[in-house]
Amino acid sequence: MDRLAAGFWGAFFCTATLMLVISLAVFARSQRRVALMAGLTSLTSAGFVVAYLGWLPIEGAVEARVLSHVAVASAVLLALMLMSTFGMLPQRAVGRLALGLLTAAAALVLLAGWLLEPGQALALSSMAAFGVGTAMLVVTVRGARRGDRGGWSFVAGLVFMLVAIASLSWIALTRTTAWPVHAVAALAGVAYLCVIAAVLWARYSYLLELAQVMAHGPSYDPVTRMRSHSETGQMVGEAFFGRGAEARPIGVIAVCIGNLYALENLHGRAAFNHALFVCAGRLRRCVPQNVEMGRLGEDGFLLLVRSPAPLEGLAQLAGTIRERLVRPVTLSTRTDPAGLDGPSTSWVAEAGVGVLLTNTQVRPSHAVATARAMARTAWSYPSRLAYFDPEAGQIAELLPGEPVRARAPPAATASAT
Numbered sequence: 292m293d294r295l296a297a298g299f300w301g302a303f304f305c306t307a308t309l310m311l312v313i314s315l316a317v318f319a320r321s322q323r324r325v326a327l328m329a330g331l332t333s334l335t336s337a338g339f340v341v342a343y344l345g346w347l348p349i350e351g352a353v354e355a356r357v358l359s360h361v362a363v364a365s366a367v368l369l370a371l372m373l374m375s376t377f378g379m380l381p382q383r384a385v386g387r388l389a390l391g392l393l394t395a396a397a398a399l400v401l402l403a404g405w406l407l408e409p410g411q412a413l414a415l416s417s418m419a420a421f422g423v424g425t426a427m428l429v430v431t432v433r434g435a436r437r438g439d440r441g442g443w444s445f446v447a448g449l450v451f452m453l454v455a456i457a458s459l460s461w462i463a464l465t466r467t468t469a470w471p472v473h474a475v476a477a478l479a480g481v482a483y484l485c486v487i488a489a490v491l492w493a494r495y496s497y498l499l500e501l502a503q504v505m506a507h508g509p510s511y512d513p514v515t516r517m518r519s520h521s522e523t524g525q526m527v528g529e530a531f532f533g534r535g536a537e538a539r540p541i542g543v544i545a546v547c548i549g550n551l552y553a554l555e556n557l558h559g560r561a562a563f564n565h566a567l568f569v570c571a572g573r574l575r576r577c578v579p580q581n582v583e584m585g586r587l588g589e590d591g592f593l594l595l596v597r598s599p600a601p602l603e604g605l606a607q608l609a610g611t612i613r614e615r616l617v618r619p620v621t622l623s624t625r626t627d628p629a630g631l632d633g634p635s636t637s638w639v640a641e642a643g644v645g646v647l648l649t650n651t652q653v654r655p656s657h658a659v660a661t662a663r664a665m666a667r668t669a670w671s672y673p674s675r676l677a678y679f680d681p682e683a684g685q686i687a688e689l690l691p692g693e694p695v696r697a698r699a700p701p702a703a704t705a706s707a708t
Contacts (some may be wrong), residue, residue: 300344304340306485307484308532310488314329328372332487333484335365336484356409358463363420366419369425417460424453431446444490527585530651531655538650540652542605542648545593545594546645546666548640554622559624562623565592582596609646644677665679
């Protein structure tokens with residue numbers, strides 16, 4: 292091998308070794324699932340490279356047969372780890388189907404390989420590995436467009452992985468010593484490991500933060516990483532009184548989660564805290580930057596939009612919030628760090644959203660109370676959205692796309708509801 296090519300591969304193996312060492316350190320902190328993912332990724336990638344570079348103590352037809360099996364096993368293992376990271380395997384129906392399809396495809400490729408010459412079997416297995424990677428790329432693109440965790444980082448990582456597989460397959464089939472081919476394969480492998488390491492580190496940080504969240508409770512700021520209740524009051528005061536006495540339009544959106552306390556009664560305070568943490572994270576990711584957010588009681592959130600668009604714009608934002616919050620989530624039911632990936636329960640938030648377009652001359656407490664009453668009333672509506680209907684003089688269901696009119700509600704509205 293050319294010295295320059297050897298230098299590139301040295302960088303790859305140093306990266307894989309560093310990732311393995313970090314995974315052992317994470318394992319010592321009880322985050323075993325994250326450590327297992329990182330360790331398997333580094334070992335599988337390094338083993339795949341060692342085999343395809345021809346460094347195994349075998350030659351000829353036997354080497355080609357072994358490489359065909361290594362390609363299939365590596366592809367299946369990496370696909371399963373990726374699906375586990377995306378949360379597909381804990382879903383029994385999806386996990387069983389994916390595992391069954393992967394196992395059947397791997398067995399079919401290996402069986403077909405034994406009916407071919409060793410070189411042809413190696414080519415078939417390499418194409419199968421590339422095909423599995425491409426299928427995973429499609430899955431990750433769809434997940435990234437939905438806003439799944441990892442998102443576009445996984446997409447970039449899989450692109451690098453496909454480049455590495457294609458380059459290593461060319462090396463294994465032709466035994467080329469051209470350093471540019473080795474450089475492309477090594478750099479793509481390093482980039483793939485770096486991306487996966489970054490995603491797993493984000494997952495590790497999430498679990499550490501989640502451990503603190505579930506041990507404390509909703510009054511502890513890291514639960515939502517939002518303003519505390521007192522800071523939310525200051526935010527409301529600044530929004531209504533911060534610019535003098537002139538009347539300015541302001542949008543108030545209240546979000547209340549109706550089944551948090553039922554979740555606590557069934558599965559404990561840890562599940563309650565985890566659900567609140569997840570809802571707050573989803574809320575932060577879907578609202579624009581000009582929206583200020585804070586806590587509203589123990590089961591809700593308050594959003595203020597200064598100089599808002601017409602009520603139709605607020606209604607569209609409210610619909611986006613509701614759609615994002617009601618996605619199913621798997622919640623942990625234990626507070627110790629080692630058990631966060633253990634016993635769990637599936638949960639769907641029953642979120643009600645109240646939308647109020649008012650002005651700064653209305654009393655802040657009245658506006659917040661009215662928006663909160665709307666959010667709680669929205670639990671009884673199919674759309675889970677509510678607003679103040681000026682013609683009926685009461686809270687009404689807000690249907691997506693329906694034209695609405697706004698007016699500051701009378702002072703009796705909040706108490707009446």
